[in-house]
Amino acid sequence: MSRKLTNRQTYRHEVLIIGGGAAGLTLALNLPSNIKVAVITKDNQSEGSTYYAQGGISAVLRDDDSFESHIQDTLNAGGGLCDEDAVRFTVENGPDSINWLSDLGVPFTTDQTADGRKTWHLTREGGHSQRRVIHAADATGKALETTLINHARHSDNIELLDHHIAVDLITGKKLGLKHNRCIGAYVLDKTKMQVETFQARFVVLASGGASKVYLYTSNPDGSTGDGIAMAWRAGCRVSNMEFMQFHPTCLYHPSAKSFLLSEAMRGEGGKLLLPDGSRFMQQFDERAELAPRDIVARAIDHEMKRLGVDCLYLDISHKSAAFIRSHFPTIYAKCLEYGIDLTKEPAPVVPAAHYTCGGVMTDLNGQTDIENLYAIGETAFTGLHGANRMASNSILECLVFARAAARHISEVSSQSHPWDKIEDWDESRVTNSDEEVVVSHNWDELRRFMWDYVGIVRTDKRLQRAKRRVDLLLLEIEEYYGNFRVTADLLELRNLAVVADLIIRCAQQRKESRGLHYTLDYPDRDTSKPPQNTILKPETND
Numbered sequence: 001m002s003r004k005l006t007n008r009q010t011y012r013h014e015v016l017i018i019g020g021g022a023a024g025l026t027l028a029l030n031l032p033s034n035i036k037v038a039v040i041t042k043d044n045q046s047e048g049s050t051y052y053a054q055g056g057i058s059a060v061l062r063d064d065d066s067f068e069s070h071i072q073d074t075l076n077a078g079g080g081l082c083d084e085d086a087v088r089f090t091v092e093n094g095p096d097s098i099n100w101l102s103d104l105g106v107p108f109t110t111d112q113t114a115d116g117r118k119t120w121h122l123t124r125e126g127g128h129s130q131r132r133v134i135h136a137a138d139a140t141g142k143a144l145e146t147t148l149i150n151h152a153r154h155s156d157n158i159e160l161l162d163h164h165i166a167v168d169l170i171t172g173k174k175l176g177l178k179h180n181r182c183i184g185a186y187v188l189d190k191t192k193m194q195v196e197t198f199q200a201r202f203v204v205l206a207s208g209g210a211s212k213v214y215l216y217t218s219n220p221d222g223s224t225g226d227g228i229a230m231a232w233r234a235g236c237r238v239s240n241m242e243f244m245q246f247h248p249t250c251l252y253h254p255s256a257k258s259f260l261l262s263e264a265m266r267g268e269g270g271k272l273l274l275p276d277g278s279r280f281m282q283q284f285d286e287r288a289e290l291a292p293r294d295i296v297a298r299a300i301d302h303e304m305k306r307l308g309v310d311c312l313y314l315d316i317s318h319k320s321a322a323f324i325r326s327h328f329p330t331i332y333a334k335c336l337e338y339g340i341d342l343t344k345e346p347a348p349v350v351p352a353a354h355y356t357c358g359g360v361m362t363d364l365n366g367q368t369d370i371e372n373l374y375a376i377g378e379t380a381f382t383g384l385h386g387a388n389r390m391a392s393n394s395i396l397e398c399l400v401f402a403r404a405a406a407r408h409i410s411e412v413s414s415q416s417h418p419w420d421k422i423e424d425w426d427e428s429r430v431t432n433s434d435e436e437v438v439v440s441h442n443w444d445e446l447r448r449f450m451w452d453y454v455g456i457v458r459t460d461k462r463l464q465r466a467k468r469r470v471d472l473l474l475l476e477i478e479e480y481y482g483n484f485r486v487t488a489d490l491l492e493l494r495n496l497a498v499v500a501d502l503i504i505r506c507a508q509q510r511k512e513s514r515g516l517h518y519t520l521d522y523p524d525r526d527t528s529k530p531p532q533n534t535i536l537k538p539e540t541n542d
């Protein structure tokens, strides 16, 4: 394909935000209106995990709930690894963040009290000892994302640029300058197929998680860990990447990418079945299908590997057709689209990578190891989730840390430095690829071996196998990257390989099973020493 070359453009903004989900847009909207901001997104404006969130956002919003209770629930879920300061900070800033969203007009579902007052309707989810999950029917993320986009579109200081994918961060060190501040990013404009320079005084990584590194995921295609990989290449520490959360039941169908079959189906009597129609969950946990998420995911994975099959089944057809249609209207309709009638037959399911607990290490202001570089949302590791994320704490984290980073940037923005000179992206030694098949092949291979060897149940041997393969892929991809013009697919593959490597290395370092990391070689927690985060430092490559 020949590419039209136009003049290269250099953009200058006070703040460059890479990602326009809950985290990125919240930050943009909380900066003062005299600060010029660019929010870039690599696909359509709304595409990202935020848009697909169903359940809601946790916060202490009732008199009979308390900060201490939310904190304790989060610590319990986190398997001894939560940072208590980060948990307290998040929980205590929760109600203000929700009020801010409500003031913006997010249509949260309401209830009426006996005396006719309107209150928010709150649900209770796994791990929460109270009703504290605020939601907009069963499409909270959509309501949130569209409200935030709408406000950003009407803010004179915010420029929204979609189909722009960040390639790499620009730091003083990279340019051989005396300082090592982050001063921008190279960004591929996917429409022009041209890499442009985005210069900024502050850069924020709000690019979501990395679940796409696995063959099966509940996440949209863009969850390729770009922010984590870019920060790592720029010299930031990354932590706890072994803690990837898997959702037990994603619909297994070639066209039904990322569709979740809600846990409520098991709650209402849905049975998990092997291909021969027999139940198996009771052999793994006395609560059978009602065991916690990670136990169910692990059991399904175990049976799939034991039998060498591609999926298992979730069956609720013993309930009446009327019950199924009224309780699960969306799921019923979606399955029917794929030729599966839940009132008559079981649905094929696989567990799917759902949430990245680890990420770029930050402080409570979202600041990373590099001056003027921030990371927020699923890209960041703040210490909130520890070894396992509690349901609905993730959007809360996006909101609280985005607002904190906005406050911090506003405070320090007056101490600005002169603009450095940045060279244009150099394409003088590369050509258009004549071997795109390398990208698609490596993309598939990576996601398959991550699923098989670094998935829900790990062993030392499986991790070693995965490490050998990822080392080879990293070499091949770097060679390819050095020779050919960049494309969005290549950039994502390059980032996925970096993130896969980080996950494997973190998993290899953890010689115990804790939270979401389970290994047959060390099936118990290591109680001989205090629980520790797995921290990777780029300089030492360890």
Ligand SMILES: Cc1cc2nc3c(=O)[nH]c(=O)nc-3n(C[C@H](O)[C@H](O)[C@H](O)COP(=O)(O)OP(=O)(O)OC[C@H]3O[C@@H](n4cnc5c(N)ncnc54)[C@H](O)[C@@H]3O)c2cc1C
Binding pocket: 018, 019, 020, 021, 022, 023, 024, 040, 041, 042, 043, 045, 046, 047, 048, 049, 050, 051, 052, 053, 054, 055, 056, 057, 058, 140, 141, 164, 165, 166, 167, 206, 207, 208, 209, 218, 219, 220, 222, 226, 227, 260, 354, 355, 376, 377, 378, 379, 391, 392, 393, 394, 395, 396, 398
């Ligand atoms: C199906 C599903 C249901 C969920 N339900 C809930 C729930 O009920 N409650 C809850 O708290 N959490 C839930 N989660 C998790 C939660 O939605 C996410 O953790 C959260 O929305 C992440 O927000 P974010 O802003 O960090 O990233 P995202 O919303 O994923 O946004 C990432 C943004 O970064 C952009 N981007 C990425 N890479 C680049 C790049 N290289 N260049 C430019 N732009 C880039 C993308 O285009 C996008 O705009 C759910 C997740 C899924 C997938």
